[in-house]
Amino acid sequence: MKRRILLSAAAVLGLGAAILPFSAFAAEPLSVLLPPWVTLPKEMTDKFTAKTKGTLDVQTLGWDEIRTKIVTSMMANTAPASATEMDWSWVGQFGSANWYDDLSGVLSDDLKKDLPTTSIFTFDGKLIGVPYNNDFRILIYNKAHLAKAGISAAPKTPDELLADAKAVKEKAGVQYPIGLPLSATEGSATAWYLLTKAFGGDLFDKDMKPLFTEKDSGGYKAMAFEVQALKDGLIDPASTSLKDVEIQELFKSGKITFDVAGWAGNLAVYSDATKSQVAADAAAALIPNVSGKSRTIGLPGALGVPVSAKDKEAAHAFINWMLDTETMEDNYLKLGNLPTRLSVLQKLNKDGKLQQGDMLIAQAGLVEPLFPSGTPGWYPEFSAAVATNLNAAAKGQVSIDDALKAIAEAAKEAQQ
């Protein structure tokens, strides 16, 4: 009798142990790797569960750390998560390493037409990232500071920007009016790319030869502008240690007047009184340009599915949910991430929910990709050289000429 009970118990335990992994698998949440600015609030993840019956295991990591995690995991043939962030600047590297699935089949034709930035995430004919965060740059300024200085309109050229900054410093008592990151980080490099366009230049010609070493080039003038503004006391000397997100904090606290390379979606955050001390004074303008006609760059974020991802179907469902009109609206209103779908942008503007909507839509029409033929695999090496040398020039450790020559040299080496 005892033996029978013992055998029955063993059988039940064995069966339980065999079933457990399957039941656990069925209830396993979808692992997603996202940057801090996409920390989905519970209200949003609950909506995902209500729609798909699935749950999310969201890992939030810094931008640099996400990249490192993806690289280390993929080198070990393991997916870091079933769906991950895919920055525009990683497309060349991750695409040539064949680390991400082609997602062309996941999107309907209508959705593809509604997403103009998909070309940035297309590598070798494969769509390796679905854009969900429409990051382009716009000039964000504090209109109260300008009013105090007797300035009625936002600057339209870099010279006007400098003149306005000097006036604000003198008359409005803002110690360092211009906000630009100058640390050795990606945010400093992207601000320089933007200013290169503002000075009427481009980074490379069609053969990928550097166009920024001559004194009359846009890139040279852009770096000279940054270094001179720092020397003139218009940029905080501490900017050589500040990242772009720290510049944003300075704007929110009213310590700077111009967020020169402002993230378009951030207007929602700057205008939110619970997150910003200058909510009533944040305004946007087109990026100044020497020609008078604004130019800006698009640096969108996307979601990708690693080739070795565990749960691809659920990852596809998550990506489609992130593109839903309601999710995109929530993503903008709660987190400040601007929608990538044109129809959602227009709806938000029509409903009066898009902060400075007309200006945003006007600037969105002037967005240029940094690399028209797609982000090359050598971009991170080039970008690191830009950040390092810009930082060294700002600290006075190298001249502008030497810094730009070193960047050009690094670009040539990286291309080999």
Add this chain to the structure above:
Amino acid sequence: MAQSFQKKRAFLNREARLGLGLSLPIILIMGALVILPLIFTVIESFYRVEPMKPGMPFVGLRNYANLMVDDNVLTSWMNTFIYVVIAVAIETLGGLGAALVLNKARVGRRWLLAAVILPWCLPPVVNAIIWLWIYNPSYGLLNGLLKAVGLIAENHVWFNDRMTGLFLVAVVHAWRMLPLTAIILLASLQSIPTNLYEAARLDGASSWKQFKMITLPLISSGLAIALSQSTVFAFNLFDEAWILNGSSIGTRSVMVQVYMSAFQNMKFSLGMALSILAMIASLMVSAIYVLRVYKETRFD
């Protein structure tokens, strides 16, 4: 004769088996986690391991040759040597001072020991973030203190000057690692018989002479261990430089350069070759310390 040989062999077998049994876990762990990856790293440093390019061709010493002519790599080597000199000097002198105080202290010794060990208990990243706030040019404690005592008139951006930046990063590293040196030296100090000092005092030896003739020679092995670990850790400095000043070339260490080559530029074999060179350099410098300290502080 044959009987005694058999007895000896049986004795050796039993002892050897026990020794092997006890050593086996560490041999396996070290083999799997240190030796095997090291062998793979050495082998792959002679190949081109770049996931963006197809294949993994043998390139011989090309990775090593490329490192010799890369300006960023050469600067990061120079920065690392400066880190090693500053960090090892602070850790050794500070650690010895702390160990001597702890050895003499009679009141509140356990609290003092806890206070000395505290920085070592902090994770390197937390340690670096605390110092990032201290060095912050706008609201940092360092600027505040110096302004309060009238040494500076306005806030300084500490990392704008390369040498200051290198010194400050090395200080943060030394602050974290100094307790380890102090504990190693304290253990050595506590093993010195007190009657040696009593005899020296009877002979009229001064405190300095006692330190030079008794303390220093008898802690030489501990000092060599402390110097070696300080050197190896200073060569591997990463968190402090990365968190305090990112990839800035002025404070970039060899390990930061390894990270950038391997994980940012995805040139893994270049990163592997550089990490092998860093390992060799730290071992060589450590070996010099061990041999020199050991030789100079021996009575015989």
